Amino acid sequence: MTETMTDPASPEALRADLVEQLTAKGWIIDKAVAAAFARVPRHLFMPEGTALAAAYADDSVPTRRGPDGKTTSSVSAPWLQAYMIQAAQVRPGSRVLEIGSGGYNAALLAEVVGPAGTVVSVDIDAHVVAHARTALTQAGYPQVQVICADGEHGYADGGPYDAVIVTVETSDVPPDWTGQLASGGVLVIPLRMRGHTRCLTLRADGDHLVATAALQCGFVPMQGHGRDPGRRIPLRGDDAVLMLDDPTTRVDEDALRAALDRPSVQRWSPVTAAIDDGHAFETVHLWLASQPRPYGILKVDREKTAGLLDPQDRFFCPTLLTEDSFAYLTLRKQDAETWQFGAHGFGPAADALVADLIDLLTVWNAQHRAGPGPRITVHPAGTRLPDSSGMRLLVPRRHTLTAITWAGSER
Numbered sequence: 001m002t003e004t005m006t007d008p009a010s011p012e013a014l015r016a017d018l019v020e021q022l023t024a025k026g027w028i029i030d031k032a033v034a035a036a037f038a039r040v041p042r043h044l045f046m047p048e049g050t051a052l053a054a055a056y057a058d059d060s061v062p063t064r065r066g067p068d069g070k071t072t073s074s075v076s077a078p079w080l081q082a083y084m085i086q087a088a089q090v091r092p093g094s095r096v097l098e099i100g101s102g103g104y105n106a107a108l109l110a111e112v113v114g115p116a117g118t119v120v121s122v123d124i125d126a127h128v129v130a131h132a133r134t135a136l137t138q139a140g141y142p143q144v145q146v147i148c149a150d151g152e153h154g155y156a157d158g159g160p161y162d163a164v165i166v167t168v169e170t171s172d173v174p175p176d177w178t179g180q181l182a183s184g185g186v187l188v189i190p191l192r193m194r195g196h197t198r199c200l201t202l203r204a205d206g207d208h209l210v211a212t213a214a215l216q217c218g219f220v221p222m223q224g225h226g227r228d229p230g231r232r233i234p235l236r237g238d239d240a241v242l243m244l245d246d247p248t249t250r251v252d253e254d255a256l257r258a259a260l261d262r263p264s265v266q267r268w269s270p271v272t273a274a275i276d277d278g279h280a281f282e283t284v285h286l287w288l289a290s291q292p293r294p295y296g297i298l299k300v301d302r303e304k305t306a307g308l309l310d311p312q313d314r315f316f317c318p319t320l321l322t323e324d325s326f327a328y329l330t331l332r333k334q335d336a337e338t339w340q341f342g343a344h345g346f347g348p349a350a351d352a353l354v355a356d357l358i359d360l361l362t363v364w365n366a367q368h369r370a371g372p373g374p375r376i377t378v379h380p381a382g383t384r385l386p387d388s389s390g391m392r393l394l395v396p397r398r399h400t401l402t403a404i405t406w407a408g409s410e411r
């Protein structure tokens with residue numbers, strides 16, 4: 001009997017491993033998506049010199065950096081690509097528009113839509129477009145159209161689309177994305193709301209969109225017309241930065257910096273979460289961000305600010321504010337398996353902000369931690385929404401008004 005052996009380090013074997021991992025973790029549930037991951041040679045879309053093992057790891061790989069050294073393009077993480085393709089319900093024959101190219105995700109899409117479908121991918125960076133075109137041809141997907149343009153405007157010539165998949169972080173939903181969707185189509189989009197990005201699966205319902213799913217994720221930020229980096233307030237140079245997403249939030253930057261030089265207030269709540277309870281952290285962040293009051297996120301270098309600031313989440317730490325004070329969510333290990341939530345405040349209003357944060361944690365724990373999370377809807381800018389029952393935050397942007405509603409909440 002002859003046995004065919006596959007070299008365990010070959011691209012085919014590494015792809016099979018990746019499919020197995022993604023399936024075991026529940027990211028791949030659709031057979032056609034598994035087949036696409038098993039076929040598309042991800043290594044051909046990588047920057048030159050990328051090791052095969054890195055090309056087939058379940059991780060994003062940066063491919064371009066801006067003058068400030070920040071990543072402006074990457075090949076996204078496979079788990080997130082699988083999630084988005086499935087959320088968009090891409091099928092054989094689907095017409096799909098991808099905003100933000102790289103080539104690999106477009107190749108996966110081309111596999112799933114098959115010869116009867118269409119994939120158009122738009123990127124603002126000519127270098128990314130050239131690389132994606134070359135790699136797609138080399139990998140056997142010359143039919144994918146890669147367009148160099150600002151994706152804010154979609155690509156009307158290829159529409160209407162059954163799915164628009166946005167692979168760059170945006171703070172708004174431009175009208176062309178919804179306008180180019182076919183009736184019943186799906187928009188999958190990493191939408192930043194008050195500094196927190198959730199991959200939303202949006203479907204039209206009359207004049208607005210309703211999110212049928214939301215997942216925490218991260219993408220490089222949008223460039224071009226839709227560029228909206230938010231406001232950055234360095235509290236200790238770049239070692240501690242407060243990010244404000246809402247342009248109407250008024251703060252006294254000097255007072256906030258000075259607050260760090262005064263004694264702080266720290267309190268612990270009775271609320272806890274298991275260390276691996278991702279759902280708890282995902283919902284508690286959005287719950288705190290959804291409060292109709294000034295809000296920011298704190299980003300810190302934990303080593304350089306040790307002894308002063310100690311947020312467990314060093315990139316997206318929820319922070320309540322007044323003009324001259326702030327209090328952020330903090331965590332400490334109660335035992336090997338459990339985090340305890342608390343609040344750490346600075347400035348003249350620190351006591352009140354800390355008490356408020358602890359109170360909000362208690363309400364979340366009692367009313368929302370077991371639930372599915374808030375209802376998220378996206379309306380045309382200027383829409384006047386009827387009063388809601390429950391706690392609701394409205395996020396106004398240039399094109400849209402996003403409503404985040406927590407049903408049944410008394411706050």
Ligand SMILES: C[S@@+](CC[C@H](N)C(=O)[O-])C[C@H]1O[C@@H](n2cnc3c(N)ncnc32)[C@H](O)[C@@H]1O
Binds near residue numbers: 149
């Ligand atoms: C995370 S990468 C896309 C990953 C890719 N879909 C893949 O196959 O893994 C995001 C891309 O969005 C692009 N981008 C940023 N702003 C854009 C805009 N306004 N229009 C189109 N593309 C944009 C960047 O140049 C970058 O290549």
